[in-house]
Amino acid sequence: MDILAREMAKLEVLQSSTLVLLTNSITILPYPPPSDTTPVPHPLSTHRVTLNINYADTLFSVLVTMEHPLDFLVTTPHLLPMKNLDSVPFPPDYPNTSLVELVRWLITHLKSHMEQCMQEEEQLSGLATAIVNMISMNVISRDSYEVVLVGDKATLLVKFRPEKDITLTSLSEMVKEDKLLNTGGHFYVLKMVFRADTGAFLPVEFSIVFSSDLANMLPELTNFSHPGFTAKLASDLVEFLMYVKETADKAIMKAVDGWEKRAKLLLLLYSILEDGEQAIPYMDSTTMSVIDLAFRTEAAKFMLKIELTPDYPAVVPKVTMFFTRIPAAGARETRDSGTMKERVLEEKEVGVNPDMDENQIAKTVLELINRVCQHMKILVKPDIEHLNIIFVL
16 A cells, blocks of 8 residues: 555545544554654555544554555454454455445444443443434434443443534634534534443533534533433433433524624624724624724724623623824833723713614714724823713713
8 A cells, every 4th residue: 555545544534524423533643653763664664553543432442554455453452352353244345445444344343342241231231222222213323322331331422413404614613623524513422421330320420512613603502501411311311312402402502593693793893894994803703702893093093892792682792992002203112102901891881782783783883983083083192091081972
C-alpha cells in the first residue's frame, strides 16, 4: 500500500460519522510513536498505525498493519479477546477490506461480545434484554447505542436526534473539524452507568452530551438538567429514555426559537450598518448573542456592545458603551491617552423596553449612535463622564 492509499484510508476513517456515536472519537497514530531517537522509516518498510477508539467512554485500541491485505492486533484484549474473532467470518470484501470497513467490523464484534458478557451477568441480563426490546420497538437502532462492561460497571450510551429538523449549522465547527461536508449533525448522547453486581443505576454518572453544532450555537444547553431523571429511571428504562428525549427535544427547540429571535435583531442591525457609513458592525454569528458597533467622531472613538441573553426579548438587550479620546494633532501624550473606558447603559438611557420589536429596537440603537455623535461634537475635551450629559438631554 503506497503512501497516498494509506493516507486516504486514514482520512476515510476520521471523516466517517457512522463508526462511533461521538464525532472525533477516533485517533490514528504512527507505530511505534516517533521520537528524537527513532530513525525515519524506509519507504519500503512495513507501516503500522495505532487506532485509539473512544467506544462507550472506554478506550479500545487496535494495531493495524497498513499493507495488502490489512492485518491487525487488538491491544486491549480485556475488551475484545483475539480468540473471539477466530470463529467469525472475515471482514467484508476480504482480502480487499478497506480500513474503514475493518474498523466497523471490529466495533460490531466488540458490541456483540459486550452484550454477551452482560447476558452472562445475572444482575445485568435485564439491561441486555431491555436493549433488545428497545431495538424491536424502534426506540433505538442497532447503530445508535454503545455498551461496554469493564470491571464492576456497565456503561450504556444512547444517541438521539431532535424530533424536528433544525436548519442551523455552525460553519466555524465545520472548519474546526476539517469536515466541510459532515460534522455529525444535530444530536445528543445519553450516558448511563450501572453496577455490575447489583444492576443498580448510578445517577451521579448520568450525563448528556450535545453535538458540537448544538452546544456552540445554543450555549444555554450547557446547563441542561432535570431533577426528575433519577426517579424516572427507577421504574422503567424505556420510559426513562422517552422522558429524557422529550425533555431534551423541548429544550433544544426552545433554544433554537431563542436563537432565531436574536438573529432577527442582530441581522437587521448588521444589514443596516454593513456599508460602514454610520458604524462598523461585528457580529457573533454562531450564538447570535452579541454585536459590536464601532463608530467615531473627530474627537473620540466609540463602540456599542449589544448583548442578548437566551431570555430575549423578555429581557432587553444589555448595552455597554466603550469610549476613548483621539489626541489632537501635536497634543502631548498623557498617562490616560488611548485609555478605553466603558459604561453599562441603563434601559431608560438606551430607550428600549420588552414590548419593542426588532425594528423599534434597531431604530432606537441608531438614534443612540446619532445622539452620541451629535453631542460629542460640541464638547472641547470629551470624556466618559460627558456621556451623562448626553443621556439626560
